[in-house]
Amino acid sequence: MTRIAITGANGYLASLVQTYNAGTFDFIRVSRSDVDYADLNGLRSYFEALDFDILFHTAANATTADCENDPAGTHRVNCEAAIELGRICHERGKRMIFISTEQIYNGKHEPGPFSESVEAESVTNYGKQKAEVDAWMRATMSDYVILRLSWMFGMALPHVKPSPGIVGNVVRALRTNTPTLFTVNEKRCMTYAQHLADQFAAICELPSGAYNFASSNDLCTYDAARVVAGKLVSAGIATPDAVERCILPNTERYADRFRDFRLDNRKAVAAGIQLGTFEEDVDRCLADFGWM
Ligand SMILES: NC(=O)c1ccc[n+]([C@@H]2O[C@H](COP(=O)([O-])OP(=O)(O)OC[C@H]3O[C@@H](n4cnc5c(N)ncnc54)[C@H](OP(=O)(O)O)[C@@H]3O)[C@@H](O)[C@H]2O)c1
Numbered sequence: 001m002t003r004i005a006i007t008g009a010n011g012y013l014a015s016l017v018q019t020y021n022a023g024t025f026d027f028i029r030v031s032r033s034d035v036d037y038a039d040l041n042g043l044r045s046y047f048e049a050l051d052f053d054i055l056f057h058t059a060a061n062a063t064t065a066d067c068e069n070d071p072a073g074t075h076r077v078n079c080e081a082a083i084e085l086g087r088i089c090h091e092r093g094k095r096m097i098f099i100s101t102e103q104i105y106n107g108k109h110e111p112g113p114f115s116e117s118v119e120a121e122s123v124t125n126y127g128k129q130k131a132e133v134d135a136w137m138r139a140t141m142s143d144y145v146i147l148r149l150s151w152m153f154g155m156a157l158p159h160v161k162p163s164p165g166i167v168g169n170v171v172r173a174l175r176t177n178t179p180t181l182f183t184v185n186e187k188r189c190m191t192y193a194q195h196l197a198d199q200f201a202a203i204c205e206l207p208s209g210a211y212n213f214a215s216s217n218d219l220c221t222y223d224a225a226r227v228v229a230g231k232l233v234s235a236g237i238a239t240p241d242a243v244e245r246c247i248l249p250n251t252e253r254y255a256d257r258f259r260d261f262r263l264d265n266r267k268a269v270a271a272g273i274q275l276g277t278f279e280e281d282v283d284r285c286l287a288d289f290g291w292m
Helices: 012-021 040-049 064-069 071-092 125-140 166-175 194-198 200-204 221-234 240-246 266-270 278-288
Strands: 003-007 026-030 054-057 095-101 144-149 151-153 180-183 190-192 209-213 247-250
Touching (some): 003 012, 012 026, 012 194, 040 071, 054 071, 064 071, 064 125, 095 125, 095 200, 125 144, 125 209, 144 200, 166 180, 166 240, 166 278, 190 194, 190 278, 194 200, 194 278, 221 247, 221 278, 240 247
Parallel strands (some): 003 054, 054 095, 095 144, 144 209, 151 190, 180 247
């Protein structure tokens, strides 16, 4: 069985991938408690000694505020550690799968969707850190897969705790009766994370390169939130009154510059990866969890 070393093993996407691929791969779980990503020498010793076929590097501090408040510390974890892991894989002739992000395009003035060949331009430390790794891998490595993920969503499962996503944010607003703002001046892709878990085996076999991993979307984030809320109303889970009260437009955020950092998924689809549209993904997520 192929041995996959998986960093950030307790994280959302890593847990989901392990849950649905446990019988297909031998996962070697690596967590912060095993290795300090800020100690590059320790990191090297640990991974040089580890027996694996593919490294799936998901560990990162993805909290944007942390990356702004601690640029040096988060750069070490999100960027320098990832590049060191790339070096080790390159030296040992191992494939590395790295999770990059749509946020590498959040500084663009022209509208998306962006294909993989478009140069990164980010205005946040998180986006810049991911873009630096992404560019280093493309320039240096011979066997790698970079997955540029959109904003992912899903619901909780045993041992799988989702990061904040559009469906979870809408459900939380309605369930707790909390007026919640959703950004109007932003378009991004939003993807059901199950696609990643379902297609992990195919991802491991992709030709070396960078791939956008995103279902397509034409809506701003506020309109997308209203679509999710509308489906919950149709399913009898929420009332129209609650939607009016809780799902609110934020017109001030990014009023200075509309942010469209959507990803063009045609390269991944042409390589056999199945992705959908935002609405299809929401329907599937709600159906999977018995909400529709
Ligand atoms: N979720 C999304 O929408 C999305 C979109 C684009 C890209 N991504 C990328 O996908 C990857 C996984 O995201 P996720 O949503 O699954 O996030 P997550 O649940 O926060 O998982 C990330 C994991 O990384 C490890 N980690 C976190 N902070 C760390 C730190 N300071 N030092 C070392 N390790 C740390 C932790 O795992 P351990 O405790 O096991 O070490 C954590 O559970 C990340 O690289 C993220 O940047 C996510």
